[in-house]
Amino acid sequence: MDEQKDQEENKDQFDWQLMMFFVKIIRTVFIGLFWMLINMFLGLYLGFAVPEESTPLRMGLFYGWFVLSLAGYIYFMWRLWRKKMPPP
Secondary structure, eight states: HHHHHHHHHHHHHHHHHHHHHHHHHHHHHHHHHHHHHHIIIIIIISOOTTTTTSHHHHHHHHHHHHHHHHHHHHHHHHHHHOSOOOOO
């Protein structure tokens, strides 16, 4: 009887570590897509990355922003994922 009760309690428990793992995945995907959306808007829609539509200064500023923001995104992802999860 106690064994069955323990099994039911284990089924009812919510695995918070697993949920936090999925939160990390969703956060990674959302921030990555948001970063890409900003860069596509600036580079393609506003024409900062297109040589025919932009000046050299605007292209330089855009690509500088692109490299710095990519470095920031990679650093943020490294900080987010550096802690190892314990095995189940």
